[in-house]
Amino acid sequence: MKEKWLVLKFGGSSVRGPDQWIAIADRIEERRQQGYRVLLVCSAVEGITDLLHKLSCTPDDQSLIDRFVAIHQSLSASLNIDGDEWINKSRARLVQLSSELSESLIPATVARLMATGEWLSTRLGWVFLQKKFETEWVDSRGLLEAQPDDDASEKRQWLSADCRPGSSHSLRTGLEGCWPVVITQGFIVGMPGGGTALLGRGGSDTSAVLLGGRIEAERVEIWTDVPGLFSADPRKIPEARLLKRLEYSEALEMAASGASVVQARAVRAAAATNTPVWIRDTSRPEIGGTHINGQADHTEGAKAVVCQEGMAVLLLQNIDPRQQVGFLAWVFQTIANNGISIDLVATSETTTTLAINLANNHIDSEDLKELAQDLRTRCKIDLFPDCVTVNIVGRGVRRALPKLNPAFTQFDEKPLLMVSQSANDLCLSLLVQKGHEAAVIKAAHNALVPSLSGDALFGPSWLELENVSAGNVVVGGQG
DSSP states (O other): OOOEEEEEEEEGGGGSHHHHHHHHHHHHHHHHTTTTEEEEEEEEOOHHHHHHHHHHTTOOTTTHHHHHHHHHHHHHHHHOOOHHHHHHHHHHHHHHHHHHHHHHHOOHHHHHHHHHHHHHHHHHHHHHHHHTTTEOOOOOOTTOOOOTTTTTHHHHHHHHHHHOOOOOOOHHHHHHHSSSSEEESSSEOOOSSEEEEOOOOTHHHHHHHHHHHHHHOOOEEEEESSSOOOOOOOOTTTTTTEEEEEHHHHHHHHTTTTTTTSSSSHHHHHHHTOEEEEETTTTTTTOOOOOEESSOOOOOOOOOEEEEEEEEEEEEEEOTTOTTTTHHHHHHHHHHHOOOSSSSEEEEEEEEOOOOOOOTTTOOOOOOHHHHHHTTTTTTEEEEEEEEEEEEEEGGGGGGGGHHHHHHHGGSSSSEEEEEEEETTTTTEEEEESSSSHHHHHHHHHSSSSSSSOSSSSEEEEEHHHHHHHSOOOOOGGO
16 A cells, blocks of 8 residues: 655744744644654754855854854754754864865855754754654755756856756655654755765755655645735735635746745656645644645636845846847846846847846846846947846736726836736736835735635735734634
């Protein structure tokens, strides 16, 4: 009889302390009682990835290593486990790698240093869980392998590697030879021929879904610090509504457009292997969360207003008076030669507008200046280095245009750099300068998202859920 698998993924905020690890153990116990084998995928402890990134940039600052060690010593003590062996190995590794980075900033070495967070969090978690379950630690670099991409920059190959989705009978069989609970690192994959690569920011989601596809898991559960995907960022729009369900294409558009709860590559991998994904709240498991799967949803209209920060916008004007054929091809080739991908593009007779996601491309201000310098050989350039894309997502989103008058009045005094509609009619993008996005998001959300709870798609608002958690009201105002 074929054994049933679930993949449970826990992010940084969900592995930071004893309460969180007790909750992880509870979720594992529930799933084991339901007859599942469990593959547990964990991120680094909250804040550690940022700390290691800072260490990679300032490798001579040994105080960062001391902070790394102190955080994990505190976690080990709070879990009442002996984690000294793994903490000491991590310290030695960081000392060695930071010394190498002091000599030369090599992306492959940065990847090895950044991977230390997940390695240690899962090692400590393994020690803790062994007290409760038959648990085995397996190195993710033996489970997932990066796909070489000669067109990508060296940074992207090592720090934002690509890994193909698909099933693997041999991997599933191998894991079935392990204990019924297996723990492994998110974010980290092996390179062909050896070496450590990363899946980019938020890559633990992608790891979990890729592994779910490999072992044909019944579903992947992503446990985080929010109840699911919302119709807007609830930190900015407290009235944002919980989305109970989404089809892969809409979830992908939301993730690619700035919804940070789940990563776009994770949704894409889920769709490729038809692996259902369920987003849940670690501290509030009673909330139903967001289901993402391949069940067709023909409900039209806007479902979310999300934004992408860290966008650079280039307005290019061809300075060749002949306006010869091939100008755009040259622009795109020049950008590709710099190892950069384009998010949005709009063209007119005289001007081409491009939007580039800086974080996704692993480029900084110096890289942007180099790109602009290359383009200036044939273009006049206006560069806006810090912009935001406001994205309205939903099937048949063009039908939302008549309702957007309140949002467009925001541009009476604020420049709108670009409007772009996706070819699949799932996303309408408004590109603005940093600082102008808040009013646009609020106006668009108020105009497009219903305010009442109770239907099959929209759940309670963030404000309602927070009030319920505080014991103030009942969701939906039911007495």
